Amino acid sequence: MKARVQNTQQGIGLYIHWPFCLAKCPYCDFNSYVAEHIPQEAYAKALVQELKTALAEIPKIPLTSIFFGGGTPSLMFPSTAQALIDTATSLLPVSDNLEITLEANPTSVENQKLKDFYHAGVNRASLGIQSLTPTALKALGREHSVSQAIEALTIAKKIFPRISFDLIYAREGQTIKEWEKELQEALALAHDHLSLYQLTIEPGTIFAKQYRQGKITLPDEELSTDMLNTTEAITHQYELKAYEVSNYAKPGAESRHNLTYWRYKDYIGIGPGAHGRVTLDQTLYATERHKNPVKWLEHVRQNGHALSVKEALTPVEKAQEMLLMGLRLTEGIQAHLFKERCGIALMDAVNMSMLEALVDEDFLTWDQYCLKTTPQGRLRLNAILEALLK
Ligand SMILES: C[S@@+](CC[C@H](N)C(=O)[O-])C[C@H]1O[C@@H](n2cnc3c(N)ncnc32)[C@H](O)[C@@H]1O
Ligand code: SF4
Numbered sequence: 001m002k003a004r005v006q007n008t009q010q011g012i013g014l015y016i017h018w019p020f021c022l023a024k025c026p027y028c029d030f031n032s033y034v035a036e037h038i039p040q041e042a043y044a045k046a047l048v049q050e051l052k053t054a055l056a057e058i059p060k061i062p063l064t065s066i067f068f069g070g071g072t073p074s075l076m077f078p079s080t081a082q083a084l085i086d087t088a089t090s091l092l093p094v095s096d097n098l099e100i101t102l103e104a105n106p107t108s109v110e111n112q113k114l115k116d117f118y119h120a121g122v123n124r125a126s127l128g129i130q131s132l133t134p135t136a137l138k139a140l141g142r143e144h145s146v147s148q149a150i151e152a153l154t155i156a157k158k159i160f161p162r163i164s165f166d167l168i169y170a171r172e173g174q175t176i177k178e179w180e181k182e183l184q185e186a187l188a189l190a191h192d193h194l195s196l197y198q199l200t201i202e203p204g205t206i207f208a209k210q211y212r213q214g215k216i217t218l219p220d221e222e223l224s225t226d227m228l229n230t231t232e233a234i235t236h237q238y239e240l241k242a243y244e245v246s247n248y249a250k251p252g253a254e255s256r257h258n259l260t261y262w263r264y265k266d267y268i269g270i271g272p273g274a275h276g277r278v279t280l281d282q283t284l285y286a287t288e289r290h291k292n293p294v295k296w297l298e299h300v301r302q303n304g305h306a307l308s309v310k311e312a313l314t315p316v317e318k319a320q321e322m323l324l325m326g327l328r329l330t331e332g333i334q335a336h337l338f339k340e341r342c343g344i345a346l347m348d349a350v351n352m353s354m355l356e357a358l359v360d361e362d363f364l365t366w367d368q369y370c371l372k373t374t375p376q377g378r379l380r381l382n383a384i385l386e387a388l389l390k
Contacts (some may be wrong), residue, residue, distance in 0.1 A: 010081040011064035011095050012278070013260040014088055016047060017271030017273075018073035019084045022107060026141045026206035027168070027199060031291055032071040037301070043285040043293075044080035046300040049086050050270045053305040055091045058278055059270065063088055065257035067103075068122070071141040075102035078116035099162075101126055106152035107253055107367035116158050124162035124255075127152055128275040129159070132185050133178075140355055142174065142207075142280035153189055163192035169231070170224045171199050172216050179227055182236065187238045192253035194233055198244045221316055225379055234374065245328045245378050262329045264322040272296040274305070277313075284318060284341075286311045319349035324385060332365075332372030346371060350388040358384060 021032045066088060068081060085100060101124040102117050114125070129149045131137050139144065156163050166185055169179050186194065199218065201211045210216045219227065232242050236295075240248040244262060247255065260267050266284075267277035273291035277284060288309035290296040299306035313321070319342040326333035338346040355371075358364040363377035363384055376385055 011062045011260075011265070012058070012092070012258050013065040013067065013265070014051075014063060015067050015069060015257070015267055015269045015271075015274055015276070016051070016073070016084055017269070017289075018068060018070040019272045019296075020075055021070065021072045022105070023141065023143050026210075027202065029202035029205050030071065031082050033293060035293075038075065039297075039371045040077050040080070043211050044077065044083060047080065047271055048083050050300050051084060051087050051268075052091070052196035053235070054270055054276075055088070057280065058095060059154050059280075060259045061173045061266075063092040063098060064095045065099040065101070065260060067101045067257040068332070069103050072105045072128075073102055074113070074117070078113060081117055081122060082120035088329050089121075093233045097256075099124055101255065101257055101293040102349075103128065104156070106149040111220075114156055118159045123160060124164070125156045126255075127156060127163070127165040129153070129165045130168050130188075131171075132167075132182050136174075139171065140168060150189065156190060162193070163191040164195060164249075165190070166195045166197065168197050168199050170219050170227050172218060174219070174227075175221070176226055176230055180230060183231060187234065187240070190238070190240070192240070192250040193255065194235065194240060194248045195246055196235075196248060198227070208319070228379060229375075241330070242375075243330050245381065261336075264318075264325050284313045286313055286317075298331060299369050307320050315343040316349070319344055319346075319388060323349070323388065327371070327373050327381060327385065328378070330372070330378075332370050335371070337371050352390065358387065 005124055011149065017031065019031055020035050020038050022034065024032065024034055066085060067087055068076070081102065082339060089098070102122045102124045103126045104114070105128045127149070130140055131147055132149065134146055153163070153165065167182070169182070169318045201208050201218065235242065235248045239250055241251065242248050243254050244258070247258065266278050267276055268278060269287060270289065272289060272293045274289050276287040276288060279285070286309065287307060289310045290299055290306040296306040319338070321335065322338055322342055333346065335346045338349070342349065355364060355366060358377070359366055362374055363380065365374060373384065374380065
């Protein structure tokens with residue numbers, strides 16, 4: 001890696017998508033595929049190529065984070081991560097504390113491989129543990145056992161300075177008492193960050209079909225609200241604060257990469273289906289890459305990239321996106337940053353009488369400088385956004 005520069009206001013994140021998994025989980029609608037044989041070399045070469053093409057276009061601003069997401073990026077060769085990190089850090093200046101995260105599944109992470117990812121430059125691991133009970137792991141169609149999950153966590157803790165893991169709760173039949181117990185166990189194992197997601201039924205998944213057929217039921221709104229309140233209370237006892245709808249961290253341990261999305265800053269996205277938001281000549285562009293891995297590979301081979309969308313965003317589109325992202329955060333949205341980013345004032349972007357009504361109902365707070373959701377509001381984010389944007 002080359003010389004580091006001090007953090008500046010301006011920076012950019014990099015998301016790299018790895019689309020392969022060992023099995024498709026029945027709840028998951030991420031862009032992921034089960035391949036009998038992963039063409040590792042071809043994908044490594046194409047990802048580096050697409051990264052080079054993307055970096056040639058953007059100004060030389062400091063790189064603040066890299067995130068290997070998926071799919072299951074821990075299935076990639078560590079040498080691929082190394083080549084991508086080296087390419088990015090040699091073509092862009094690097095900010096202080098460059099955060100490099102790898103999503104890893106507890107099945108595909110053997111000791112040696114995690115160490116190699118660390119030596120390649122990864123300094124943060126995010127493990128997909130999902131549950132600490134055998135029946136739930138089975139119901140979620142996971143490939144790993146509770147003991148494998150704990151083993152992966154123990155190994156990862158010895159290697160990486162920063163660790164997070166994901167759990168899915170508000171599952172079918174789960175009681176508050178069961179969740180409290182599981183969460184306490186998780187917190188005893190946790191480092192300084194956790195992602196705790198309530199199970200959602202995503203269109204096109206096996207769970208969506210079973211839900212339609214009445215084979216799966218989910219907790220009602222009252223129970224999910226109680227579960228969320230319990231989650232916030234218990235994590236708080238362990239000094240992990242809710243900083244986003246589903247994310248909990250000790251102060252300073254928040255995921256810098258994900259904050260880039262939620263604070264609506266620039267990031268490059270490469271790999272099948274990856275999205276990006278990049279500023280070129282003072283215009284913010286939304287970018288997307290071909291979703292299908294085979295098609296993506298063909299495009300990169302032919303053109304050096306697989307861009308399928310590159311669209312300049314209008315002030316109204318930017319305002320909608322920034323509200324969508326920023327209201328997920330406990331810190332909310334600063335009005336001056338909103339104006340700077342979107343080119344319109346926050347007060348002109350939303351329905352003000354609706355905003356005042358939502359403040360009265362204790363779903364939002366607004367003091368002319370900052371707009372925030374309350375914990376109650378974060379539970380009803382979709383309805384709030386719909387009302388504000390009318
Ligand atoms: C990119 S995904 C998976 C990363 C990794 N392949 C894994 O499975 O651990 C990131 C996280 O989103 C969460 N997730 C995915 N689908 C979900 C759903 N339908 N409901 C709730 N959480 C979900 C899971 O906790 C998952 O770990
Ligand atoms: S949850 Fe993770 S392992 Fe399962 S299909 Fe989705 S990306 Fe793959």
